[in-house]
Structure formats: structure tokens, C-alpha cells
Amino acid sequence: MKPSTEIPRPKGSLLAHSLRFVNNTMQFYEDAYHECGDIFATRIPGLGNWVYVCSLELVHAMQAAPCTVLAGGDMDGFSISHVTGRGATSHLDGPAHQERREVLEPSLNAPASLRHVDDIRRIAERRIAEWPLGRTFPLVLTLQKIALEALITVFFRGTAPDRVRQLADLYEDFSFKGLRSPTVSHPFLQIDFGPLSPWHRVKKRQRATLQAFTEEIENRLAAGANAANPPAADDFVLHLARARLANGGGLAREVILAEILDLLFQGHEMTGNSMTWTLGELLTHPEVLARLRQELDAKLGAGDIESAHLPDLPYLEAVIWEGLRRRPTNLATSVRRVKQEFPLGGYLLPVGTMLAVCYPALSVREDLFPHPKSFDPGHFHGKPLPAGWSPFGGGPHACTGRDLAMVVMKVALATIARKVELKLAQEVVRPVRNAYYYEPNQGLLVRLEKRR
Numbered sequence: 235m236k237p238s239t240e241i242p243r244p245k246g247s248l249l250a251h252s253l254r255f256v257n258n259t260m261q262f263y264e265d266a267y268h269e270c271g272d273i274f275a276t277r278i279p280g281l282g283n284w285v286y287v288c289s290l291e292l293v294h295a296m297q298a299a300p301c302t303v304l305a306g307g308d309m310d311g312f313s314i315s316h317v318t319g320r321g322a323t324s325h326l327d328g329p330a331h332q333e334r335r336e337v338l339e340p341s342l343n344a345p346a347s348l349r350h351v352d353d354i355r356r357i358a359e360r361r362i363a364e365w366p367l368g369r370t371f372p373l374v375l376t377l378q379k380i381a382l383e384a385l386i387t388v389f390f391r392g393t394a395p396d397r398v399r400q401l402a403d404l405y406e407d408f409s410f411k412g413l414r415s416p417t418v419s420h421p422f423l424q425i426d427f428g429p430l431s432p433w434h435r436v437k438k439r440q441r442a443t444l445q446a447f448t449e450e451i452e453n454r455l456a457a458g459a460n461a462a463n464p465p466a467a468d469d470f471v472l473h474l475a476r477a478r479l480a481n482g483g484g485l486a487r488e489v490i491l492a493e494i495l496d497l498l499f500q501g502h503e504m505t506g507n508s509m510t511w512t513l514g515e516l517l518t519h520p521e522v523l524a525r526l527r528q529e530l531d532a533k534l535g536a537g538d539i540e541s542a543h544l545p546d547l548p549y550l551e552a553v554i555w556e557g558l559r560r561r562p563t564n565l566a567t568s569v570r571r572v573k574q575e576f577p578l579g580g581y582l583l584p585v586g587t588m589l590a591v592c593y594p595a596l597s598v599r600e601d602l603f604p605h606p607k608s609f610d611p612g613h614f615h616g617k618p619l620p621a622g623w624s625p626f627g628g629g630p631h632a633c634t635g636r637d638l639a640m641v642v643m644k645v646a647l648a649t650i651a652r653k654v655e656l657k658l659a660q661e662v663v664r665p666v667r668n669a670y671y672y673e674p675n676q677g678l679l680v681r682l683e684k685r686r
Contacts, residue, residue, distance in 0.1 A: 235582045241285060242270035243277075252278055260594045260665050260672065263565055267595030273579040274592075285583060286566065286592035288599070290622035292579050293591050297568060297622070297629030301327040304570040304589065306631035312569070312588075317418055317440055318499055319492030323634060331630065337477045337485070338493070338634050341470050347641040349468060350391075351541040354384045354642055358649040360395070365682045370659045372677025373513060377646070378506030382406060384642045385501050389470045389494050390450055397450075404446050405498055412439040413499065414669035447491055497635055504563045505639045507673045508625075509646055512557025514678050515609045516651070517658045522611060523651065526553055530648055539648045544641065547648070552615035554643050558625040559597045560609050563671045566590035567627040596623055655683040 244251060244266040254262040255278050263286070266274050272289035287293055296304065307327040315325050323334040340346060361380050365371065382402045387393065390401075417423040417433045426434045454471040474490045485493075516523040529549045530539075572587040583589065598606040602620050603613045626633035633639070650656075659679040665672040 235577055236580055238275070238285065238581050238583050238587065241273060241275040241581050243275050244269050248277060251276060258664065259565055259667060260562060263592050263594045264598055267592060267598070273581065284566075284588045284590060285578075286590055286595070287579065288592045288595040290596075290602075290620060293568070293596070293622040293628065295578055296570060296589065296591065299570075299576065301331070301573075301630070303572070303574045303576055305573050306568075306570055306629070307331055314413060314418055314499065315492070315496075317413065317436070318495040319444070319488060321486075321489040322492040322496035324496055324500070324631070333480060335630075335634060337474065337479075341468065341473050342635050342638050344637040344641075346468060347388075347638040348541040348544065350384070350388050350638075351539065351544065351641065351645055353387045353391075354380075354645040355539055355649055357383045357387065357395075357398075358646045359653070362650060362653050365654065367682050367685070370679050370681045373656075373680045374507060374510040374673050374677040377509045377513075378503055379406070380646050381505035381509070381642055382498065382502040384646075385498055385505075385638075388638065389497070390454060391469055393450070401446060401450065404443055405495075405502075408439045408443040409499070409503070412436045412443075443495075444491065447494060448487065451487060451490055451494075500633070501635050501639060503668070503671050503673075505642055507563040507671055508554075508558055508561070508639075509643050510674060510678050511561030511563070512554060512643070512647060513650065513656070513680075514658065514663060514674060515557055515560060516553070517656060517680070519609050522553065522609070526550060527651055530652055534648075534652075539645055539652075544644055547644065549611060549615055550644055550648055551640075552611035552613075554640065554647065555614040555619070556609060556611045559603065559613065561665070562594045562597060562625065563673070564625075565592070565594060565672070567593045567625065568629060568631065591627075593625065652686060654685055656680045657683050 244254075244262070246254070251262075254265070266276065266286070267288045272292055273285065273287050275283065275285050277283045287296060301307075305327055307325050313325060315322065323331060323338055326334055358380050361376050361383075365376065379402065382405065383398050386398050386401050386405070390398070393401075412418070412435075415432055415436050417436055424433050425431070426437065428434060451471055454469065455475055458469070458472045458475070471490060474485050474493065476484070478484060516526070526549055529547060533543055533546055568591045570589045572583050572585055572589060575585060576583045576587075576589075578589075597603065600606055602623060622628060624632065626636040626639075657680060659681045660676055662675070663678065664675050666675045
């Protein structure tokens with residue numbers, strides 16, 4: 235067994251790595267895979283030393299390791315729970331994590347997600363109706379808003395659209411001007427020097443967001459106690475509040491709030507960004523868009539998309555998986571911290587090593603996806619997903635909101651494809667990092683040519 239110091243690294247100096255990383259992060263990791271093979275190590279200032287795996291065999295070995303060896307929730311230094319709230323499922327490990335997933339799963343699985351199709355479609359239609367005809371605008375912002383409003387509607391089902399927008403605007407401000415602040419990820423910057431200091435502004439936005447969402451949770455719980463006008467039986471907040479754990483206790487209000495904010499943080503930007511990338515690919519591949527519209531017209535007729543349609547739209551699903559493969563919004567999935575020495579790929583990883591699946595590299599393997607640099611839904615149409623490949627991670631810490639995210643993307647993209655004609659309004663499209671995730675430069679500028 236070789237020491238981890240012998241794991242291949244991309245060629246060049248630390249400075250060269252940093253410059254390549256900043257210039258084009260996704261390309262840097264693809265190049266590292268081609269230079270080094272199925273396992274490689276990097277050190278980027280601000281990120282530290284990481285080991286990445288790029289083969290399904292190594293992915294399976296990672297995801298099979300117990301939490302006593304590879305931790306998936308113990309991510310101090312790579313967590314924002316000190317701002318969004320502690321106790322969410324993604325921050326737990328072992329039996330506690332599994333127990334909490336079992337609490338969330340009935341509200342987020344595919345059957346539960348399908349109950350929200352009408353609400354998601356109406357949100358998409360309202361946003362599309364606001365797009366300016368004949369003018370250029372950044373697509374990513376409006377698709378992030380669709381995703382955010384859809385998630386808030388799921389968590390607070392039955393809330394009036396205006397209130398959903400209020401909560402969405404508040405959270406968006408907190409996310410973009412609070413969570414993206416360098417102070418959040420650098421403890422030495424977390425000093426409040428008064429109203430003009432960055433950390434003070436982050437904490438002010440945090441307090442406003444926590445207060446508004448706490449009030450919404452309390453209102454929902456109060457409504458649940460009203461026998462004369464009870465909320466829906468599948469209400470997300472009430473489900474969490476009524477859940478009983480193995481110790482006989484339930485979830486505190488603070489934990490319910492942390493769960494909601496954690497799901498919003500992980501879901502709204504990645505879902506919005508993924509829809510943006512996929513639409514960008516459709517606009518540059520009109521033959522794919524035409525085939526997608528043909529499937530939608532054949533299955534939906536003149537009507538709107540409904541929950542019963544989704545299982546019968548295989549090309550739409552293939553388009554979304556291909557968008558997720560071709561245009562990653564995150565550079566790593568299945569992030570783990572080594573807690574006990576761990577043998578992997580012929581190397582012995584010491585305690586403290588950060589380990590992750592290099593998703594951009596895994597997605598350009600020619601043995602998994604022939605002609606991987608092309609946008610081709612045929613990689614997935616009528617085929618099962620490669621076992622171990624997933625933009626949602628895998629193993630015990632796979633994304634709890636995967637099914638809901640897929641439903642949001644299917645409904646929103648189908649609605650957009652049927653309602654409008656868009657044209658790409660920028661020549662060069664490349665990924666840029668917005669603190670945590672990757673989106674198209676300039677927000678993917680498009681022009682609304684006409685409504686259909």
C-alpha cells in the first residue's frame with residue numbers, strides 16, 4: 235500500500251494549479267483526470283488538500299465505507315450550519331442520519347413530489363409571463379427564483395403566492411448577500427465592527443430570515459392545532475413536527491428551521507443553475523429541442539403538464555440527466571472526511587484527508603458516455619443510469635431532495651419549452667463560480683423572441 239503522498243497530482247506548481255482552477259475550474263478537474271487517472275490529489279489555497287476519485291470502482295469503495303471510517307456529515311470547516319442553523323440531516327452521520335432521512339423521505343420522495351406539479355407549473359407560468367418580449371435578460375436569476383419559490387411552496391403548502399414571494403425574496407437576499415459573503419467561510423472575518431462591517435450585514439440578514447421562516451413555521455403549527463380548519467395531511471412542517479424519533483422525542487422548532495434552510499441552500503441554486511445550463515444546451519441544439527417538443531405535444535396535447543404525465547416523458551428525463559452530466563453545477567459530490575486510515579486505489583489515506591467524487595471528470599469518461607463532450611440525451615434515453623454516477627451524490631449521504639429537484643426541473647423546463655421561443659444572446663458560455671456553485675457567465679443572456 236503506497237502512502238497518500240504518492241497519489242498523482244496535476245502537472246505544474248501550486249501557483250499554476252491555482253491559476254488553472256480560477257480560470258476554468260471544471261476544465262482544470264477534467265484535465266487533472268486525463269493527466270493523473272482514476273485518483274489524484276490537489277492543493278488549492280483556501281480549499282486545502284483533497285483527494286478525488288474518477289472511476290465507478292473507487293466511488294463504490296468510498297460509498298460503502300462506514301461512517302466511522304469516512305464521515306459524510308462531520309464537515310466542520312466546510313459547513314455553513316453556523317449561519318443556517320445546526321441539526322439538519324446533511325450534518326448528521328450514522329444511525330442519527332439514517333433515522334432523520336427516514337423522517338424526511340415521505341415528504342420528499344417521488345410520489346410526494348408529484349403532488350406539487352400544479353403548484354410548480356403555476357410558479358413557472360407566472361415567472362415566464364414576466365419575461366420581457368424582445369429584450370435580453372439573464373436566464374439564471376429567473377430560473378433560480380422558480381426553483382426557490384417551488385421549494386418554499388412545498389415546505390409551506392397552501393401559502394398565498396404573495397407570501398411565498400416575500401419569503402423567497404428574503405431568502406434570496408440572505409443567500410446572495412449573506413451566505414456568499416467571504417465572512418461565512420472564514421471565521422477570522424466573523425467580527426462585528428458595527429453597521430458597516432460585512433459580518434454585521436450578514437448577521438442582520440440572517441436574523442431577518444430566521445425570524446420570517448420561524449414565524450411561518452409557528453403559523454403552520456398553530457393551524458395544525460385548529461381542528462376546524464386543518465392543513466393538508468401531507469404538510470411538510472407538520473410532518474416533521476409530529477415525527478417521533480427512536481428516543482421518543484421529536485424535532486425541535488430550531489431543527490425544523492435548520493432542515494428547511496439547509497434544503498433551500500442545497501436546492502434552489504443548484505436546481506436553478508441546472509435548468510439554466512440545460513436550456514442553454516437546448517438553445518444551441520435545436521434538433522434536441524424539437525424532439526423534446528414533439529414528445530411533449532404528443533403526450534400533453536393542448537393541455538398543461540400534470541403529475542400523471544411525468545412518468546411517461548422519457549426524453550424529457552433524458553434531456554435533464556444529460557444537462558446535469560454535461561454541465562455540472564458542483565465540482566465534487568459525495569464529500570467525505572477520513573476518520574480512520576482508509577485504503578483506496580492502492581493508497582493509504584491518513585486521518586483528516588478530504589475525499590470526494592470528481593463529478594466533472596466522472597462525467598467525461600468515454601467508457602461511460604461515448605463522445606462525452608457532446609450534448610446527447612441518447613446517453614440516457616432508454617438506458618439506466620450508470621451505477622455510482624449521480625449528480626446528487628450516492629451512498630448514505632445522497633441528496634434527500636433528488637426526487638423533488640427532478641420534478642421541479644421537469645415541470646419548469648417542459649413549461650418553458652411549450653410556452654416561449656428563446657434565443658441565446660451571448661457568444662461565449664463558460665462556467666463561473668458564485669461562491670458555492672457554478673453557473674453560466676453573465677447569467678446566460680437570452681432574448682425572448684415570442685410566446686407560443
